[in-house]
Amino acid sequence: MKKYVVLLGVILIISCVQNRTTEKSGVAVVRINQLGYLPESIKVAVFAEKEATSVNSFSLYDAETDKEVYVSSTPESKGAYGPFTSAYRLNFSEYRTPGTYYLKVNSTQSPVFRINADVYDHxxxxxxxxxxxxxxxxxxxxxxxxxxxxxxxxxxxxxxxxxxxxxxxxxxxxxxxxxxxxxxxxxxxxxxxxxxxxxxxxxxxxxxxxxxxxxxxxxxxxxxxxxxxxxxxxxxxxxxxxxxxxxxxxxxxxxxxxxxxxxxxxxxxxxxxxxxxxxxxxxxxxxxxxxxxxxxxxxxxxxxxxxxxxxxxxxxxxxxxxxxxxxxxxxxxxxxxxxxxxxxxxxxxxxxxxxxxxxxxxxxxxxxxxxxxxxxxxxxxxxxxxxxxxxxxxxxxxxxxxxxxxxxxxxxxxxxxxxxxxxxxxxxxxxxxxxxxxxxxxxxxxxxxxxxxxxxxxxxxxxxxxxxxxxxxxxxxxxxxxxxxxxxxxxxxxxxxxxxxxxxxxxxxxxxxxxxxxxxxxxxxxxxxxxxxxxxxxxxxxxxxxxxxxxxxxxxxxxxxxxxxxxxxxxxxxxxxxxxxxxxxxxxxxxxxxxxGGHRKKQYTYDQSGAIIRGDKSERKINLMFSGDEYADGGEEILKVLEKHGIKASFFFTGNFYRNKKFAPLIEKAKDQGHYLGAHSDKHLLYNDWEEKKRLVSQEEFKADLKANYEEMEKYGIKDAPYFLPPYEWNDEIITQWADQMEIAVINYTPGTLSHADYTTPKMDNYRSTDRIMQSILTFEEKEGLNGFMLLSHIGTESDRTDKFYSRLVELITTLKERGYEFDTLESLLSLKD
Incomplete structure (x- = not known):
């Protein structure tokens, strides 16, 4: 029941903060099903106290607004049990509206819980x-x-x-x-x-x-x-x-x-x-x-x-x-x-x-x-x-x-x-x-x-x-x-x-x-x-x-x-x-x-390495992703555009990037604006050979590299970062599993467009112009849609590339909004719960 996990010496808060009663522990508690309740199901909580007490009513509150939404005057007394002197069953089955709630009995409050058709999904x-x-x-x-x-x-x-x-x-x-x-x-x-x-x-x-x-x-x-x-x-x-x-x-x-x-x-x-x-x-x-x-x-x-x-x-x-x-x-x-x-x-x-x-x-x-x-x-x-x-x-x-x-x-x-x-x-x-x-x-x-x-x-x-x-x-x-x-x-x-x-x-x-x-x-x-x-x-x-x-x-x-x-x-x-x-x-x-009963369960899309490459396809939501190692010439402009349009993006930086003092103001600004900041390896190593995906690092080398990346993030107070974008966006299933051992989920960009090719320069055989990149995105959207997309580009490029894709970010955002897309946070896009 501890509130954290220890990851190879790096303490990461990974969505494990626990709900506890607001009263002094052990005096009075309200116990609930933490997974939540299906709307049509029987819904009963238990109030228990170590001292003799009388309970005549209880209330259900909307956790978002703190407004009382349901009151019952029929708690069922069950007497003493185990360590408790008084206990009551609190039946609120007739309340069926989906949402996030807590119960209150006298001054004792339950943990927050959900009522929704998706509570048992996955x-x-x-x-x-x-x-x-x-x-x-x-x-x-x-x-x-x-x-x-x-x-x-x-x-x-x-x-x-x-x-x-x-x-x-x-x-x-x-x-x-x-x-x-x-x-x-x-x-x-x-x-x-x-x-x-x-x-x-x-x-x-x-x-x-x-x-x-x-x-x-x-x-x-x-x-x-x-x-x-x-x-x-x-x-x-x-x-x-x-x-x-x-x-x-x-x-x-x-x-x-x-x-x-x-x-x-x-x-x-x-x-x-x-x-x-x-x-x-x-x-x-x-x-x-x-x-x-x-x-x-x-x-x-x-x-x-x-x-x-x-x-x-x-x-x-x-x-x-x-x-x-x-x-x-x-x-x-x-x-x-x-x-x-x-x-x-x-x-x-x-x-x-x-x-x-x-x-x-x-x-x-x-x-x-x-x-x-x-x-x-x-x-x-x-x-x-x-x-x-x-x-x-x-x-x-x-x-x-x-x-x-x-x-x-x-x-x-x-x-x-x-x-x-x-x-x-x-x-x-x-x-x-x-x-x-x-x-x-x-x-x-x-x-x-x-x-x-x-x-x-x-x-x-x-x-x-x-x-x-x-x-x-x-x-x-x-x-x-x-x-x-x-x-x-x-x-x-x-x-x-x-x-x-x-x-x-x-x-x-x-x-x-x-x-x-x-x-x-x-x-x-x-x-x-x-x-x-x-x-x-x-x-x-x-x-x-x-x-x-x-x-x-x-x-x-x-x-x-x-x-x-x-x-x-x-x-x-x-x-x-x-x-x-x-x-x-x-x-x-x-x-x-x-x-x-008609509920549609959200699903991820995975690549062959087991990396998550797309959120649920049922909603017109997109996450903008940016990665960086050596360059950040587009950083200020990108953050300015995102703030103006009210968009929370995700940024994946290497340890090299986090260590570079000239990037510190940019990192702090991105954090202050509420963007997701994640890991992209420490030294931007190539984990797998390009042709056969033969691994080029041992498990010890991989873990040491990723640990070092997180240690640099820790210096910025970044603790909740469970998603990892592999360097060069290239890995195999063993790398994914090694990361899983460390309680880190490997993700990658959604394939189908050329957004990630904005790093290329004219001297490269795979050079892609900004026009071609933009057209690839819009054409793919017209043919197949971008629902659940994680659209990756870079926060900066070599100086040889003067045709910067981030200069078209406003156009991209405006066009996709006009086509009905919402720009979602990475955490929300990759959450399988509503």
Whole structure:
């Protein structure tokens, strides 16, 4: 919850200033969903105070005008909860006007929030950032590889010790273990998200996870990455591997590409455990495995759904998936029971005790794929055997005892049925939701989920079950509970913080997650859903929890429940891959609902390096960009024209430029006038060869160069500068990713005109006159339009060029205004929110 990020020693304020109550912290608070509220949705905030108090009304204010726009005299008292003595639910659902607001209860004011159809736009894609960061094999975030020697086989008598290539997939969390249970579930959830809500997803990354669109939605790329691994872990119809590595992995913080753990000095790589149904554990502790159906069922459902969803994108790739799905299902039928993960020197493992839900999902998915009535009857049988996911309604469960936390099988089966059969299966969801409702209805946050490890995963499962039940039946009974569970994840909770790292960017969210990448290198785990709060009894009994910093939420901790934003709080603050993947479905469904309702989501345009090259094309808005390294002869004239026309432009200068004292007055003037001032490299290095784009700098050289640029900017007090224009406007996807590691977004000019050619001189082969440059802009505008354009030219040129394009700036501005264009700030043009 800190208010800044540290970027290689340079402190940059990057849109992370947090909203806090205006009252003394801990006395009285108003908790809201920081992402905001859809106009038509249920909108409830929570007022809570540590002292007994009476609340008779509350007001909603327009944050732009500070005018009261709505008053309610019906706050709902909920009594004491956690650290609070008094708490009230504040329902303002009937107010639907889009805008920016805050709530006020007595003298206590909430953070500012938005009501708009776009509040969940791009949120599902944002979570994929964490999925890419968790990739094993080639890791695009680190632009390096790890665990390429995986692995050697255990618990398969016919292949004991044999090498098997299972490199790939995702690391489970901060540790680098990999489990089929969580990974197959993640693959299924990603595929389900795209199948049901395809419009929610964009294309900004390649198949290998590096920046740059490839014509395939990023979520499909990610699902296939997981599917590739599942295929490797299933080398034959009777081999279903369950796990890579064990708790020997837990030897401290380290990056995955620097993993030094040796499991067996005689063998390369990590152990790969067969799902054999026998009790496993090579060291002191053993699990309680009884069969293979829990694992085989997860394989079968992922393969079956992949056969239909992936086929449109990878013809031929899916040819073997139907057979794999059937083989996995048959193997599960022959080997009923659970295949738990294997412990080692500690008694901690995923203690999955249920498997009927996995076989129901497998049979339901196969029924949809094949229309074979036998699968339908089997699915109905398994569904009746586990109507309610067993964690629901309980006060506590052991770690991953009932997994997956969401029974997606009920939805897959019900959506394939008609009339009474459909109603029967849908009613199973109702049974569980009724239990959650009864547990949560009397507390201010409507929280009926037990605060065990990974409680946020349970919240995600519960809110998704609410959504699926409503979609199946139209029954509104649990809509308020759904809203409360959703809002809990994004700040309407005891601590007033989002449970997703980086979401929303202007909110209060985890900044010290339990992560090696964060702890060792300062890399943030953006998009990761953290484990979430745990009972005070759990928090106070764990061995090894040692906070690295003062607990910023200390005043909100209680015997009931604890959450700490600290790298040492591994039970509450560790992002998890499967929880993140599961939340993608729910967020994508919210985006889809807005789109179905007529909302148009804003989109960027990217080049092949992954640089943003254009804002949204739906509005006639343009940003004027100027770059500079050696020359600034047009600076004064440009600033004068911009000020006269009321335009805020963006200026990208090198460290050379910022260091040059003769340019200091110009830089100060541009800053005072409110223009965006950004980085353009320190020494104006050429990062990539012109022909093949071969990189000419190492990562260390690149980071040092960019850091030096920002250090010069810091001397002018420039702190909020998240966009970077590469020197010569030339870079590849690795440069873009290296910048992303530094939390800097690479942008470039919008191609199509010759505006950037104003640096050329008559002696150059590529010389372009001012007339030709101007004509190129106006001709392109007539043919294709300039909506969302970032129009780049230079703040100065060599003296050999006497035909200065900046002398035509007034003409350019006047002409484009006459054609209906508005000159926008860079920040506004590149914001995906209204």
């Amino acid at each position: 949120s599902a894609d944002f979570l994929l950032e964490y999925m890419r960061q968790q990739r094993c094999g080639y890791n695009p975030f680190l632009t390096d590889s790890c665990h390429l020697d995986d692995g050697y086989i255990l618990y398969n008598p016919e292949r004991e010790g044999e090498r098997i290539d299972v490199t790939g997939g995702w690391h489970d969390a901060t540790d680098y273990l990999q489990y089929t249970a969580t990974s197959a579930n993640a693959v299924f959830q990603l595929l389900l998200s795209y199948r049901d809500n395809p419009e929610a997803f964009g294309d900004a990354h390649r198949a290998n996870g590096l920046p740059g669109p490839n014509g395939i939605p990023d979520i499909i790329d990610e699902a296939k990455w997981g599917m590739d691994w599942l295929k490797k872990m299933n080398p034959s119809p009777t081999e279903f591997y369950n796990q890579i590595a064990d708790d020997r992995d837990h030897v401290g913080y380290r990056l995955p590409n620097e993993d030094s753990v040796v499991y067996d000095p005689k063998r390369k790589g990590r152990p790969v455990y067969l799902a054999s149904g026998e009790k496993q554990g090579v060291l002191q502790y053993k699990n309680r495995s009884t069969g293979v159906a829990s694992t085989a069922g997860k394989y079968a459902s992922a393969f079956a759904l992949g056969a239909s969803v992936l086929n449109d994108f990878y013809p031929g790739y899916t040819d073997d998936l139907p057979k794999r799905a059937k083989d996995a299902y048959d193997f599960g039928e022959k080997n009923p029971g659970v295949s738990q993960t294997a412990p080692g020197s500690a008694p901690y493992f995923y203690e999955e005790d249920n498997w009927m839900d996995d076989m129901e999902l497998a049979a339901s998915s196969l029924y949809k794929l094949t229309q074979d009535e036998n699968y339908k009857q089997k699915a109905l049988h398994y569904a009746s055997e586990e109507k309610i996911t067993p964690w629901i309604g309980r006060d506590t469960v052991v770690h991953y005892q009932y997994y997956p936390f969401l029974n997606a099988g009920h939805n897959e089966l019900a959506t394939a049925l008609k009339s009474q059969e459909k109603e029967t299966v849908a009613s199973y969801y109702d049974m569980g939701l009724r239990l959650l409702h009864e547990r949560g209805k009397d507390n201010p946050f409507y929280m009926g989920v037990p605060f065990v490890w990974c409680s946020n995963n349970l919240v995600t499962a519960a809110v998704t079950q609410c959504k699926l039940y409503h979609q199946l039946t139209g029954d509104d009974t649990y809509l308020e509970m759904e809203a409360a569970l959703r809002d809990w994840l994004f700040g309407c909770n005891i601590w007033g913080t989002s449970m997703v790292v980086g979401l929303p960017k202007n909110g209060d969210y985890p900044v010290d997650p339990h992560s090696s990448l964060n702890h060792l290198e300062g890399y943030q785990t953006y998009g990761g859903l953290i484990d979430g709060p745990v009972y005070g009894s759990i928090a106070n009994s764990l061995i090894g929890v040692e906070l690295h910093d003062e607990d910023e939420y200390a005043e909100f901790q209680s015997d009931l429940v604890v959450y700490q934003d600290d790298v040492g709080s591994f039970s509450t603050n560790e992002p998890t891959m499967d929880g993140t993947a599961c939340l993608v479905y729910y967020l994508s469904s919210l985006e889809n609902a807005s789109i179905t």
